[in-house]
Amino acid sequence: MNAVLQASAESMEAPLQVRGLAHQYGGQPVLAGVDLTLQPGSVLGLIGRNGAGKSTLIRAMLGLLQPQAGECRVFGEAALQLSDRAKVRLAYVPQQPEALAWLTSQQMLDYVGRFYPQWDAAFARTMLRDWDILPNKLLGKLSPGERQRVDLIRALASQPELLVLDEPAAALDPVARRDLLREIALRAGEAGTTVLFSTHIVSDLERVASEIAFLHEGKLLLHCGVDESKERFARLWLPAAMSAAAPGRTLGRRRHADGSLSLVIERDASGQWPEAVNLPGARLDALGLEDLFVEIAG
Amino acid sequence: MDASIFAIQPTSAEPIYRQIVEQLRRLIAGGQLSPGELLPSVREVAGFHAVNPMTVSRAYGIAESEGLLERLRGKGMAIAAGAGRASTPAQRLALLEPQLADVARQARELELPAESVLRRLGKLMGER
Numbered sequence: 001m002n003a004v005l006q007a008s009a010e011s012m013e014a015p016l017q018v019r020g021l022a023h024q025y026g027g028q029p030v031l032a033g034v035d036l037t038l039q040p041g042s043v044l045g046l047i048g049r050n051g052a053g054k055s056t057l058i059r060a061m062l063g064l065l066q067p068q069a070g071e072c073r074v075f076g077e078a079a080l081q082l083s084d085r086a087k088v089r090l091a092y093v094p095q096q097p098e099a100l101a102w103l104t105s106q107q108m109l110d111y112v113g114r115f116y117p118q119w120d121a122a123f124a125r126t127m128l129r130d131w132d133i134l135p136n137k138l139l140g141k142l143s144p145g146e147r148q149r150v151d152l153i154r155a156l157a158s159q160p161e162l163l164v165l166d167e168p169a170a171a172l173d174p175v176a177r178r179d180l181l182r183e184i185a186l187r188a189g190e191a192g193t194t195v196l197f198s199t200h201i202v203s204d205l206e207r208v209a210s211e212i213a214f215l216h217e218g219k220l221l222l223h224c225g226v227d228e229s230k231e232r233f234a235r236l237w238l239p240a241a242m243s244a245a246a247p248g249r250t251l252g253r254r255r256h257a258d259g260s261l262s263l264v265i266e267r268d269a270s271g272q273w274p275e276a277v278n279l280p281g282a283r284l285d286a287l288g289l290e291d292l293f294v295e296i297a298g
Numbered sequence: 299m300d301a302s303i304f305a306i307q308p309t310s311a312e313p314i315y316r317q318i319v320e321q322l323r324r325l326i327a328g329g330q331l332s333p334g335e336l337l338p339s340v341r342e343v344a345g346f347h348a349v350n351p352m353t354v355s356r357a358y359g360i361a362e363s364e365g366l367l368e369r370l371r372g373k374g375m376a377i378a379a380g381a382g383r384a385s386t387p388a389q390r391l392a393l394l395e396p397q398l399a400d401v402a403r404q405a406r407e408l409e410l411p412a413e414s415v416l417r418r419l420g421k422l423m424g425e426r
Contacts, residue, residue, distance in 0.1 A: 043350060181348040189344060189351025206308035207349045227313035227353075286311030 013076035014038055015090075015162040015194040018061055021070035022218075023053075030056050031067070032218030038196060040161075043188045045205030045226075046198040047293055048215035054198040055095060057215060058166050061196075062092055074162070088116060090162040091155035095170065097147055101140035105133050105150045109157065118159040127153040131176050145171035156183055163187075165197040169204055177201075181208050202290040212289065216297045221251070226289070233292055234273070236263045239281040247274045252295040264295045299331070301338040301346035314349055318357035320393075322366055326381050327390045337367065337375040 016038040023031045030053040038044055048054045059065040061072050063079030072079035075086045100108045105128060113119035128135050131149045139147060148171035155163060163184070169177050185208040187193040199205055205212060205226070212229060214221040222229065238246055240259030252264035264287075265274050277284050287295065304321055306314055325331045340358065344351035358375050361367045368378040405415045 178348050182345055185344050185348055185350050186341065190341070203309045206314070207347070210350055210352060227315060227356075230311055230313045288309050288311045290309065291311075 016061055017073045019071045021067050023056055023067045029218050034220055038194055040194050041192040043195040043208055043210045045209035045212045052215045054215055055166055091158050091160035092164040093151045093155045095166045097151040104136050104138055106135035112154055116158040120157045120159055124153055124157040163193055163195045167198055169199050169201045184208050206289050232267050233264055233287055235285040235287050236265045237283040242279045242281055245279055247276050301343045306347045314353050315357040319360050322361050324393055326366055331377050333377050333379045335377045339374055
């Protein structure tokens with residue numbers, strides 16, 4: 001195969017793909033059959049409650065953890081045996097970075113930068129200043145938030161094709177968080193960077209994600225476009241007297257103390273809501289992402 | 299005009315691309331934006347608001363297909379020549395329909411008579 005053909009075949013590979021992923025800790029299932037494919041240039045926001053298994057899913061996807069069942073591929077390669085060529089194209093920021101703690105921020109960035117052909121040293125310098133990191137302080141002496149900021153800079157400066165961030169927002173104040181979101185959004189839109197980030201701050205995800213996935217009880221409940229999630233789902237409230245006429249199968253269902261009912265309903269293929277929306281006293285509420293998540297996972 | 303012309307609320311139940319299209323529609327119908335005016339680029343809007351550029355280009359694309367915007371070669375998107383001119387008060391009022399329906403529903407829930415709501419609305423509009 002000539003170089004051009006090979007390059008185009010590579011770019012067609014899904015940056016991340018998992019099938020039938022299952023894992024448990026001490027007999028407690030964390031992932032119970034997850035299938036997920038990330039297309040190049042997409043920004044996937046992964047939401048889930050604390051302990052839902054987001055970090056486990058991310059680590060397994062990248063080959064940092066051997067799952068009990070399932071297949072994980074990164075740029076088409078088996079995640080557990082990634083080649084250096086694939087590793088150079090990806091950057092991952094864990095929730096609590098610990099590596100290279102005996103180096104200063106500047107030393108670490110200089111050292112790591114040598115492994116990446118696309119390393120942007122000027123960007124790293126600017127970001128250290130913008131995010132108030134002392135370049136000559138040992139990584140081990142930084143606060144957890146500062147430590148994660150340095151790692152985010154490290155990840156972005158390598159100009160990866162695939163960027164994976166585990167709860168990046170936790171370490172950032174609102175201004176720095178907005179900087180990060182801007183970087184993610186512009187890189188996805190212009191350089192075609194594929195991004196996966198987990199978060200519990202839903203508004204971050206609504207800004208930059210092109211798609212969302214809810215991880216709940218070990219499964220992906222919903223994986224769709226952000227806009228689609230807002231247009232396809234709504235909450236239907238039915239008064240107690242009408243609750244017997246409620247549609248049978250719905251994504252979320254809560255019965256309130258007075259017998260009234262809240263349901264998450266979905267448009268059918270032709271864009272119509274279920275007939276129950278016309279019942280006397282029925283009320284249809286549009287749902288933001290956070291409300292949708294609470295209705296489904298709450 | 300720059301990217302601050304749009305007010306984007308990511309947490310709203312209305313998708314961001316539709317917020318942009320609706321705001322363009324209102325600004326054009328109301329005459330704040332006139333034909334020929336250049337819009338901020340997709341990159342400027344995406345960068346300013348930290349939103350996905352694909353969302354902004356989707357919004358611009360829809361507005362273009364509805365005849366609100368036109369693509370000027372080498373310059374970017376501009377308010378379309380025919381946009382806004384034909385809008386009558388009735389057409390402009392139609393743009394407020396969703397918000398009015400919402401107010402009407404809430405006023406009924408609060409058991410407020412229409413006239414007191416209208417009086418208050420008139421006052422709010424007069425204050426500007």
